[in-house]
Amino acid sequence: MTLYRKYRPQKFSEVEGQTAIIQTLKNELSLGKIAHAYIFAGPRGIGKTTVARILAKAINCQNKKSVRERRLGKVEPCNRCVSCQEITAGRSLDLIEIDAASNRGINEIRALRENVRFAPQRDSFKVFIIDEAHMLTREAFNALLKTLEEPPPRTLFILATTEVHEVPETILSRCQRFDFKKLTVAEIEHRLAQILREEKRALNPEILRLIAIKADGGERDAEGILGQILSWPKKELKLSKVADFLGTVDWSLITDFVNMLASCDNAQAIRKVNEIVANGQDLFNFTDELIDYLRRMMLAKVQPALLDHAGLSFSAAQKEELVARAQNFSLKSLAYLVRLFMAAKNSLDAALIPQLSLELAIIEYSEAMGKVAEAQEKIQSPQLEEKEEKPSFPSLPDEYQKPIMNLEQVVGKWSEVLKTVEPLNYSLCAFLKLCQPVAFRDGSLVLGFPRDFHKDMVSQTRNKKIVEGVLDQILGGKWQIQCEKVELQQNNNLTREALEVLGGEIVK
Known part of the structure; x- marks a missing residue:
């Protein structure tokens, strides 16, 4: 026997996740005010038919509770009497279950109406459970309407449906409606x-x-x-x-991919998509999980508390990581990413090459971020022009103020700085791996970047604070950084030493 049949709840107290509905039904039982018809609506597999059977047992249980016991809420079926046991075993003559998916016509409803005319054979109530009620034809609903409006005494109808919007309003208005929710x-x-x-x-x-x-x-x-x-x-x-x-996607695969998007590393992101296809993984599943993750980041960016009220579930460590990673994106860019990959998912079926839709989304996002960076650079250009009197950096390092410590010592500690930054902000670490500590100026450590985009990202206030805090921790004292775009020369002794320590290469 399958587990869901073996462990099907047999009492109200065993039903999981439908607290409000169960309490309302128990209140009605305790007051002896049972409705003549109910609509149980909600997704599949959440307990609609199960609760209907428990309700049938509760009103027909032969171990009747006294009025005082019922008022105290003691309305659970005993599951020991003949009536309870027969309903549990599916043998009760006074519980009629109809599958509307296969008995949906007017003739079946006419037969039901004939059956309704007869009193219960043994129990207090004759109970009719109509499963998938929305499958009934319009004529069948019309035939049922009069019976629901004026049912015979000691008769109870329970209609269960996953598509309540397809049930006519004339039927809904004659029933008590309970909307079952998905379980958390x-x-x-x-x-x-x-x-x-x-x-x-x-x-x-x-x-x-x-x-x-x-x-x-x-x-x-x-x-x-x-x-x-x-x-x-x-x-x-x-x-x-x-x-x-x-068929679930590993959380680390999603986080790695998001890091690549954050650093606009098109080559790595496209390579990762092709690896997923080569490994036989489902691109639909990956895209679904990615969209879900981006949505979580978007909610965390709006307000971290939203993650607790959006039907989401993850460990405390995952939530902390998600909130931290969301700081690497603007709210607008996250919304743009969600729209991009939703469109990419919708195009997966139509694409001749499955991964093409995702590759285009990656490139489109990177290009958009590049344009944003260019616009920011133009806005800041008047300030940059004022500084053009100074010799281009780093050609005249001798004019910088005397550093607080030897630059070679900073380069020697740089790998440790990167390791400390990485768990704090993955994307920031990726940008820092592209730069080099090249000089001191005005009491600040100057970091040289090959591209404006990377320089601008590290220059953001929140990112600068992280780097300066880590420098304080690793090197001691109070540190400040300046970010500059420079032409890094491989024949520079200091540059060669930085490359050896950092394990990088010159980007031209």
């Missing part, structure tokens, strides 16, 4: 952990999280996946194996 990742994890305890099995909590995310709010889907995974040999129950089985 935490709720699904809690339910799966309960099942594991019953099965006397153990799994890595991260595997449960992966299953919960993949289930997309559906408890039945999650339990089905868990059943598949528990059939594996123990040695195969590894996070990487499960992630591969579920």
Whole structure:
């Protein structure tokens, strides 16, 4: 027997994630004010039919509770009497379940109307559960309408549907409507952990999280996946194996790719996309995960607290990393990236070369950021013209003020600076790897960059503060930096030494 059938909730208290609905139904039971018809609406696999069966057991339970007990909220079915056991086993003559997907015509509803005329054979109520009610034809709905409007005594209708907007308003207005919600990742994890305890099995909590995310709010889907995974040999129950089985994309793959976008490293980003295709991974899954990640960054940029209220789930470390990485982008650029990759995803099917859509998105974003950098440079150009009287940097290093420490010592410590910056801001570290400490001027350490774009990014106030703080920590004292675009000469002794320490090369 599959797990979702074996562990189907048999009491209201066992239902996960539908607290408000369960409490309302229990209140109605305790007051003895049951409606004659209900609409249970919501996505598949979240408990609509299960709650309908529990409600049927509760109103027909032969171990009747006293008025005082009901007023105290003791309305759970006993699951021991003949009525409860027959409903659980699907043998009750007073519980009629109809699959509207295969019994959708007017003739089936006419037969139901004939059945409604007869009183319950043994139980207090005759209960009709119509699953996938939206599949009924218009004529069938019209035939059902009069019965719902004036139902016989001791009759209860429960219509379950995943497409409530397709149910006619005339039907909806005659029913009490309950909208079931998708379960959160935490709720699904809690339910799966309960099942594991019953099965006397153990799994890595991260595997449960992966299953919960993949289930997309559906408890039945999650339990089905868990059943598949528990059939594996123990040695195969590894996070990487499960992630591969579920087709999920590794978080580190997404973060690496976003770092490449942040530094406008087109070659690396395009190479990564082609590696994904070469490894047989699904580009649709990758693009979905990328869009989701960019959306999370966008929300973190607006306000980090939004991450707790947007139906998202990740570990505390992932959330902290996400908030930090969002600082490398403007809100406008993140919104632009989301739109770009949403358009790229929609074009994946139509493209002759699957990865072409993503490659174009990468190039388009890089070009747009280049234009932004050029515009910023033009805005700042009057200030730059005032400084043109000074000799071009770094041709006259002798005129700089005497440094607070030897420049060769700074170069020797630079790799340590990079390692310290990297966990604080990945993109900033990528930019710093392209520069070289070349001189001191006006009490500041001058960093030489081969391109204006990289120089401008590091010159941003928040990035400068990070670099200066790390320099304070590694080299001691209070440091300030200046960023300049320079023509780096490979025959310069200091440049050669910097290249040896940093492991880089001259970019022409």
